[in-house]
Amino acid sequence: MDERAQIPVSLPRANPTVSYWQDPPDALADYCSTPDLPSTADTIIIGSGITGAAVAWNLLQGPNPGSILMLEARQACSGATGRNGGHTKAASYRTFPHHVQSHGLPTAKQIARLELRNIQAVHAFARAHAIACDLNPCDTLDVIYDPAQWDQAVAAVAAMRDAFPGGGGGQPEPEGEGEYELYSAEEVRARFHEEKVQGGVGYFAGSLSAYKFGVGVLRLCVERGLNLQTGTAVTGLSKTEDGGGLWEVKTARGTVRAKRVVLATNGYTAGIWKRFQGVVVPLRGQVTAQRPGRGMPGKGCLERTYSFIYEKGYEYMVSRPEGSRFAGDIVMGGGLVRAPDDGLMEFGTTDDSTVNEEISEYLRETTGRYFGPDWGEDDPEGRVRSEWTGIMGFSPDGFPLVGEVPGEQGLWASCSFQGHGMVLCWMCARALVEMMEGGDGEDLREWFPDAFRITEARLAQRFQGRLDAIPKTDE
Structure with missing residues (x-):
C-alpha cells in the first residue's frame, strides 16, 4: 500500500469514461463566465463538484463575498460528484463504535449528527431551490x-x-x-x-442525481456572480515572490493572483499541492x-x-x-x-x-x-x-481534511471524503467557509468535529488502506 500511496497524483484525465449522469451533459458543462481569465480574484476555488459549489454558495451568502473565480480542469461537475451513484446514505452505525473508542462519545455523536444533518440539508436545499435532481x-x-x-x-x-x-x-x-x-x-x-x-x-x-444537484448549485452561484471557468486545469500553485501574501494559480490560459485559494479537489488534491501526497490517496x-x-x-x-x-x-x-x-x-x-x-x-x-x-x-x-x-x-x-x-479520495485516518493548510496562510482545503461525499461535503463546505470568514469559534466547534480539521499530525500519518468498508472493532 505504501507504494500505491506514493504514486504521483496527476491532473484529471482528458478523456474519462462517460458517466451515466452526464449523458447528455448539462448546458453548464463547458461554460465560461468570461472569455478570458481575470488577472486577480479575491478567492479562487479549484474544483466544481459539490464541495466547490457549496463553498461558492456559502461565500456568496456573506455581506462582502468579493470576486470568486472557480477553475475546473474538465467539464463542470465532472469529477466524483458527477460520477457517483447518488446515494445519500450515512450508515453511521457502522463506524460509531470505532469513533467512540478512538475519539470519545461526544465526537462520535458529532460525526453521526453531522452525517444525518448533511443529508437533510442537501434534500432541503434541492427542494427550496427547485433543483430538478430526481430527489x-x-x-x-x-x-x-x-x-x-x-x-x-x-x-x-x-x-x-x-x-x-x-x-x-x-x-x-x-x-x-x-x-x-x-x-x-x-x-x-x-x-x-x-x-x-x-x-x-x-x-x-x-437518492438523487448528484450531477444535476451539483450543476444546479453552480447555476445559482453563477447567477449571483461566480466566475466559472471550465476546461481550465491548474498546472501550478505558489506564493508570490514579492511578499504580498498572494497566491499565484497557473493555468494554460494564464495566471491568476488571489488572496486565498480553496482546494475542492478531493482525490486530485495532491496533484495541486504536493504536501497532500500520500495523505489524500486516490x-x-x-x-x-x-x-x-x-x-x-x-x-x-x-x-x-x-x-x-x-x-x-x-x-x-x-x-x-x-x-x-x-x-x-x-x-x-x-x-x-x-x-x-x-x-x-x-x-x-x-x-x-x-x-x-x-x-x-x-x-x-x-x-x-x-x-x-x-x-x-x-x-x-x-x-x-x-x-x-x-x-475518490481517502485519508490515513478515514476522515475528511477541512481547514487552512498548516503554515500556508490563505490556502484552504476541504477534501478526502472516503467515498461518502454525499453525506459529508455539504456540511464540511459550510464549516470551511465559517473558518475562512473568521467564524471559527465555539458555535462552530459545537457541531463540527475537530477530528476533521487539517493538522500537522494528520498530514504526517501513514496511509494503510481504506478504513470505511469494514466495520471497526476493538481489536
Missing part, C-alpha cells in the same frame, strides 16, 4: 451476509440507540440519529433469497447502470435503496425513481474487493478513462444474483446500459 428521500436497507458483521451491526445499533435516546419522559424529541430497525434473516430472505443472509438494518436515506471506484429485469416489481422502481455487505466489502444499489429519465434503472456501485488483491491496484490511480474488467464482470452479475427469480429475464436491449469509473 427521492426514502428508507434504506443494509443486507448483511457475514455473521461477524451482523453481530457487530446489532451491537452498533444498540450503541447508537443508547447514545441518541428517543423523546418522551422529559427527554428532547428524537432527531433521527438512533432510529434503526433490525430485520431478521427470514424477513430479508423474503426479498433476497440467498441463504447466507444474516439479517438487515433499515434506516432513513435517499481510489478509483466503479459503477454500473442496469435496465431492470422483466420480473422486477414496479418496473424496477424500488421503495428503498440497498447495500449488500459481506466479509471484506460491499455494494450499494439505487433504483431510479418514477418520473426520472430511465425510471427503474438499477445503479450498482462497489465491488472493489472482487478485483485481484482486494482491489489494491485501484488505489493511487487517477485514470477514470477505463474500467477494471474484473470489477465490471462482477457488477454486471450482481442484480441477477441478488434478486434471484424476482429479476426475471433481462431487458431485450441488454442488462447493462452504462458503466463508468470515478476518482
Whole structure:
C-alpha cells in the first residue's frame, strides 16, 4: 500500500469514461463566465463538484463575498460528484463504535449528527431551490451476509440507540440519529433469497442525481456572480515572490493572483499541492447502470435503496425513481474487493478513462444474483446500459481534511471524503467557509468535529488502506 500511496497524483484525465449522469451533459458543462481569465480574484476555488459549489454558495451568502473565480480542469461537475451513484446514505452505525473508542462519545455523536444533518440539508436545499435532481428521500436497507458483521451491526445499533435516546419522559424529541430497525434473516430472505443472509438494518436515506444537484448549485452561484471557468486545469500553485501574501494559480490560459485559494479537489488534491501526497490517496471506484429485469416489481422502481455487505466489502444499489429519465434503472456501485488483491491496484490511480474488467464482470452479475427469480429475464436491449469509473479520495485516518493548510496562510482545503461525499461535503463546505470568514469559534466547534480539521499530525500519518468498508472493532 505504501507504494500505491506514493504514486504521483496527476491532473484529471482528458478523456474519462462517460458517466451515466452526464449523458447528455448539462448546458453548464463547458461554460465560461468570461472569455478570458481575470488577472486577480479575491478567492479562487479549484474544483466544481459539490464541495466547490457549496463553498461558492456559502461565500456568496456573506455581506462582502468579493470576486470568486472557480477553475475546473474538465467539464463542470465532472469529477466524483458527477460520477457517483447518488446515494445519500450515512450508515453511521457502522463506524460509531470505532469513533467512540478512538475519539470519545461526544465526537462520535458529532460525526453521526453531522452525517444525518448533511443529508437533510442537501434534500432541503434541492427542494427550496427547485433543483430538478430526481430527489427521492426514502428508507434504506443494509443486507448483511457475514455473521461477524451482523453481530457487530446489532451491537452498533444498540450503541447508537443508547447514545441518541428517543423523546418522551422529559427527554428532547428524537432527531433521527438512533432510529434503526433490525430485520431478521427470514424477513430479508423474503426479498433476497440467498441463504447466507444474516439479517438487515433499515434506516432513513435517499437518492438523487448528484450531477444535476451539483450543476444546479453552480447555476445559482453563477447567477449571483461566480466566475466559472471550465476546461481550465491548474498546472501550478505558489506564493508570490514579492511578499504580498498572494497566491499565484497557473493555468494554460494564464495566471491568476488571489488572496486565498480553496482546494475542492478531493482525490486530485495532491496533484495541486504536493504536501497532500500520500495523505489524500486516490481510489478509483466503479459503477454500473442496469435496465431492470422483466420480473422486477414496479418496473424496477424500488421503495428503498440497498447495500449488500459481506466479509471484506460491499455494494450499494439505487433504483431510479418514477418520473426520472430511465425510471427503474438499477445503479450498482462497489465491488472493489472482487478485483485481484482486494482491489489494491485501484488505489493511487487517477485514470477514470477505463474500467477494471474484473470489477465490471462482477457488477454486471450482481442484480441477477441478488434478486434471484424476482429479476426475471433481462431487458431485450441488454442488462447493462452504462458503466463508468470515478476518482475518490481517502485519508490515513478515514476522515475528511477541512481547514487552512498548516503554515500556508490563505490556502484552504476541504477534501478526502472516503467515498461518502454525499453525506459529508455539504456540511464540511459550510464549516470551511465559517473558518475562512473568521467564524471559527465555539458555535462552530459545537457541531463540527475537530477530528476533521487539517493538522500537522494528520498530514504526517501513514496511509494503510481504506478504513470505511469494514466495520471497526476493538481489536
